[in-house]
Amino acid sequence: MKLTFRKGMYDGIPIMLGYLSVSFGFGILAVKCGLSVFAAGMTSLTNITSAGQAAGVDIIAAGGTILEMILVQITINMRYSLMALSLSQKCDESFTPVHRLIASYGITDEIFALCASQEQKLRPSYMYGMISVAALGWTSGTLLGAAAGELLPHSVSSAMGIMLYGMFIAIIIPPARKKLSVLVTVIMAALISILFRYVITALSGGFAVMISAIAAAAAAALLFPVNDEEGEQT
Amino acid sequence: MTAVYIAAMAITTYLIRMIPFTFFTKKIKSRFIRSFLYYIPYAVLSAMTIPAIFYSTGSMLTAAAGTVVALALAFFGLPLIVVALSSSAAVFIASLFIR
Numbered sequence: 472m473k474l475t476f477r478k479g480m481y482d483g484i485p486i487m488l489g490y491l492s493v494s495f496g497f498g499i500l501a502v503k504c505g506l507s508v509f510a511a512g513m514t515s516l517t518n519i520t521s522a523g524q525a526a527g528v529d530i531i532a533a534g535g536t537i538l539e540m541i542l543v544q545i546t547i548n549m550r551y552s553l554m555a556l557s558l559s560q561k562c563d564e565s566f567t568p569v570h571r572l573i574a575s576y577g578i579t580d581e582i583f584a585l586c587a588s589q590e591q592k593l594r595p596s597y598m599y600g601m602i603s604v605a606a607l608g609w610t611s612g613t614l615l616g617a618a619a620g621e622l623l624p625h626s627v628s629s630a631m632g633i634m635l636y637g638m639f640i641a642i643i644i645p646p647a648r649k650k651l652s653v654l655v656t657v658i659m660a661a662l663i664s665i666l667f668r669y670v671i672t673a674l675s676g677g678f679a680v681m682i683s684a685i686a687a688a689a690a691a692a693l694l695f696p697v698n699d700e701e702g703e704q705t
Numbered sequence: 706m707t708a709v710y711i712a713a714m715a716i717t718t719y720l721i722r723m724i725p726f727t728f729f730t731k732k733i734k735s736r737f738i739r740s741f742l743y744y745i746p747y748a749v750l751s752a753m754t755i756p757a758i759f760y761s762t763g764s765m766l767t768a769a770a771g772t773v774v775a776l777a778l779a780f781f782g783l784p785l786i787v788v789a790l791s792s793s794a795a796v797f798i799a800s801l802f803i804r
Contacts, residue, residue, distance in 0.1 A: 485786040492793070510707050517715035522753070527714045537713050544717040550749045551718070555726035557742040560733060568727060575723035580750060581785070587746055629763045630771075630797035636758040637775040637792030639750040644779035646747065653747050660748040661755035668756050683752035684745060691748070692740035 474591055479600025486581045486601065487608030493635045494609045497524055498616020499628060504532035508617040515613035519579050519606055521635055523547045549681050554583040563592035570595035577602030584642040652695035660687035762796050770799035 472478060494515055501511035506528060518524050523544050530540050555578050562571070574595060582601055586593055620628065647654040660683050667679035674682070733739050762768045775792035783791075 485784055488786045489789050492789075506707060510711065514711050514714070517711065518718050520718055523714065523718055527710070531707060531710045537709065540710055540713045541717045544714055545721065548718050548721045550745075550753075551722045552725045553742070553745045553749065555722050555724075556729055557745060559726050559729050560739075560742065562730070571727040571730075572723060575726045576719060578722045578726065580753075584746060584750070626797060626800050630767075630793045630800065632761040632763070633758060633768060633771040633775075633796050634789045634793045636754045636761055637771065637789035638785050639754045640758075640772070640775040640792070641779045641783070641785045641788035643747050643750050643754075644776065645782050648780065653744070656744045656747050657751040660751040664752040665756050680749065680752045684748040687748040687752070688741050688744040691744040692737050695740070696736050697740045697743045 474589065474594045474597035476596040476600040479597040479602075480604050481600075482585055483582075483601035483604040486585065487604045489581065489634060489638050490605055490608035491612040491615075492631050493521060493638075494612030495616035495620065496628060496631045496634075497521065497528075498613040498618070499620030499623075500525060501528045501613070502617045502620065504528040506531065506617070508614060511617040512610055512614045516606065516610045519577065519609050520548055520551075546681070550580075550684065551578055551583075553684075554578055554580070554587075558583060558586055558593065561587065561589075561593050563594055566593065566595055574598045574602065577606065579605065581605070581638060581642070588646075652691060655694065656687050656691040659690055660684055663687060762800075764800065764803060766803050767796045767799040771796040 497515065498508075498511050501514065501524075502508070506514070511528075514524055514527065518527070526543050526547055527540060530543060555575065558578065559571075566574075577598065582598070582605055585601065586598065589597075643653075643657050647657050663683040663686055664679060667674055667683060733742070758772050759765050759768045762771065771792040774795035775788050778788045778791055
């Protein structure tokens with residue numbers, strides 16, 4: 472099937488539903504940190520990133536400096552650079568610089584994962600379709616959570632905290648089942664991440680994730696170099 | 706002032722995504738780097754999930770219940786949304802018994 476705008480929207484529906492519930496939690500958090508409902512919604516619309524936004528509203532609440540804000544965002548969100556670089560290799564020739572400038576806005580963990588798993592080259596319209604429904608879900612969920620989150624019982628809102636991680640598990644397990652190389656990568660990254668959490672605790676969460684991922688992916692690249700087709704993630 | 710914070714956050718995040726996506730468009734020749742880029746998404750998501758997932762619900766026990774459900778359903782290849790919602794439902798049900 473061709474990767475059209477409509478196909479992008481269709482494929483983006485699970486992301487939208489997932490984002491609706493996850494961003495609901497962010498909306499609750501943002502209001503607790505003193506943001507207005509509008510400011511919470513604008514944060515989600517302009518950022519579409521979970522961990523970065525959660526750290527960002529903490530900094531706003533604590534009255535941190537702008538420099539701190541920028542450094543924390545770079546640390547937590549640096550993984551998007553790696554994803555963008557990886558996706559950049561997968562774009563077809565219709566992806567002009569202007570399209571790249573626009574589509575960059577929507578490179579999130581889940582959109583990246585779905586785009587990277589497509590068999591065909593990426594077209595701008597496909598990414599736009601997926602990004603538009605995802606951004607809609609992310610922003611409206613935030614607005615709902617910010618406006619009505621306090622009405623939910625605590626047991627419901629804390630159960631929602633796991634949804635994002637549930638999605639991550641759903642993305643990594645099926646390929647790890649099919650390919651030993653991916654399974655080894657996933658296990659190595661998890662072990663290094665655990666090491667940073669409990670043994671070498673000097674690094675902040677964002678840095679720890681970056682270093683764990685880079686070390687595991689580099690080791691996997693040495694152990695299991697990919698052939699040409701795999702390198703394009705086809 | 707909140708608007709300045711949000712703008713700083715948004716611009717930083719955009720540039721992180723935009724620069725590599727827009728300016729590194731040539732096909733990468735190095736087999737090592739292509740392999741690295743192939744494995745990086747799995748490594749990032751795994752490192753983000755473990756061990757953070759166990760702290761995502763306020764109780765390690767309920768989080769463990771959600772994790773087991775997510776792993777089991779993902780193993781059988783169920784859709785993203787089914788895995789995520791079931792994992793969340795498992796946490797909710799577990800919390801009824803534990804708290």
